[in-house]
Amino acid sequence: MTTALKFALFGAGNIGERHLRVAKEEPQCAVVAIADPAPHGARLANEFGVQHYATAEALLEHEAELDGAIIATPNDQHANIGIACIQRGLPVLVEKPVTDTLASGQALVDASTAHDVPIAVGHHRRFDPSIDVAKETLDNGTIGRPVAVECLWSMRKHDTYFDADWRRNPPSGGPALINLIHDIDLLRYLLGDIVRLSADGGAVARDNAVEDTLALHVRFASGAVGTILASDAAPSPWGWELGTGENPEIPPTGRNCYRFMGTAGSLALPRLELWHHRGDEPADWHHQIEMRPLADGARAALRNQLTHFCGVVRGESAPRVDGADGLQTLRTVLAIHESLAQQKAVDL
Template sequence: MSPPKRILVVGGGLIGIRHLQAVQAHPDCSLVGLADPDMTLAPDVKRFASMAEITEPVDGVIIATPTALHAEHGVYAAERGWHMLIEKPIAGDLPGAEALSHAVAKAGVGSLVGHHRRYHRSVQQLKELVADGAVGTPVCANLIWAMRKPDAYFEGNWRTAGGSPVMINLVHDIDILRFVIGEIATTTALRGKGLRGDTRIESGAIALAFESGATGTISFADTSPSPWGFEAATGENPNIGTTGQDMMWIMGTQGAVSYPSLTLWSGLDWSKPAESTPGAPEQDIKAPLDAQLDHFIDVMKGAPPLIDVADATRTLAAALQIEAQLTAQVEGAANARNAHA
């Protein structure tokens, strides 16, 4: 048996503490400590104000700091020769993500990015169904993410001035579509009216063109209570009520499949109703965060990552393109109002 992997956690926010607890509970991990400038956090574990204070051996680091710091912290970890699991989005901008990708390649360390939804067994089943031709050649996909976020979610924090659901929520859905269908070639986004403020991005519609020739749409809103969305559909988030309602549909030349029920629809004769075959989604043996840690240990041993820095950069690029399109519409509307004032 190989010795436990020595893991450092960087960032003591909500997700960082969850990572820390997962490392503590894992029999094949040894917690080096928590690095965070707030020394009042997790006083029961070894504490460091920054990664620069670490003098003891580290096999891997879990970076769960604010997104704007991901690239800087990842580059530093690569220079120290540490394998890394870095939270998503991979960086705050493309130059940062590209710099991190270069640093990882130069250092020859393993990288894994925390798009943890790929670890849901039902998501992997969906990918397998599509790859095996269960619906034929994918033609189009539709996805809905809609919930009514409480107003307090945006009060007294960084979301007050922004809090767009694109980078908070839809980046996950974009990654799932890439994982299941393939690379996204182009995007076109339309913004809905801001209800909490004219300058906010709260709802809209997104059209996607995949390199394969398939197309897709995403309808989104953080102002509308609904049963449709990944969290509600799968019960992933204990803070969001579970509905079990399908929220993604993929249509191909031989049929269609809905997620998360994995119901298959078939029938080539348009004069007859399509026939449905109930799906059999498998339950996760472990929570995705725990399965991700298992995989990170394997990556440190040389296994190929489910999603590395370069892969996650492509998800980030699509999300940033959509965000930029929506932001341009906000700015255009503001300029038009000013011109008529």
């Protein structure tokens, strides 16, 4: 039995608390210290019986025995805390977006390269079991050559969600950077890089300074094309969290929200529904297309991500989403805002 890895948690807010609770269940690691200036940071540290510090600097100064760090602070604190951890030789699991700007993201990636210390970016959906099956299905030609994808994400956020300034205003607010970034990461993982996109929409339903509703056209390097519709102002049964039930605060509907179309069939996620013609008939519109569900597993993406990070810390595997990958997803999401502002397509 190996000793549990000792992790520090920076930022014990909404997602930080979820990391803390997931880590409590994971025998391979233990969160031993929390840095968070807010009272709930001290309260959680007390509840979990771990050291509390008001600042990241104090934690790094006093905790000598760490093996890794989880960074779940606001976006503009990811780079400075991440670089400080890397300089201490601590591998980092940093929440998405990797940082708030491309320049600070590049600085974080450069520090990781210079010190040879890995960064894993918290695009946890890649650890949903359906994604492994989908990746294999798309790569092995089961649906032929993927030519198109449709993605939906639409849920109405509660009104008090917008009490926090940063959620109503640039540079951190809006569903593109907060929510769609996960879909962009998954689509890039499954179909390859997005090389061109155009966005329409904006503050359609609310008067906030950030968008609430978006329509995107995207083109992948492979030539495949896609449409993405997103709104945080419209209740619907369609969206990743609704389809998977991965977020305990969002009651699930079990509906698909992605449809991949290939030259030999189609695949809908997250239910992993494969649509195919029978092998003994031509695969054309005059013949019946049938659905076959593919095997799926238990959904515990955040926990799976943490288990994976433990392997990264022990040097057993490379991060599934490394810093450069997280930065390319950030670059793609920032292009959405650029396209909206300029009202034209953006090449990446």
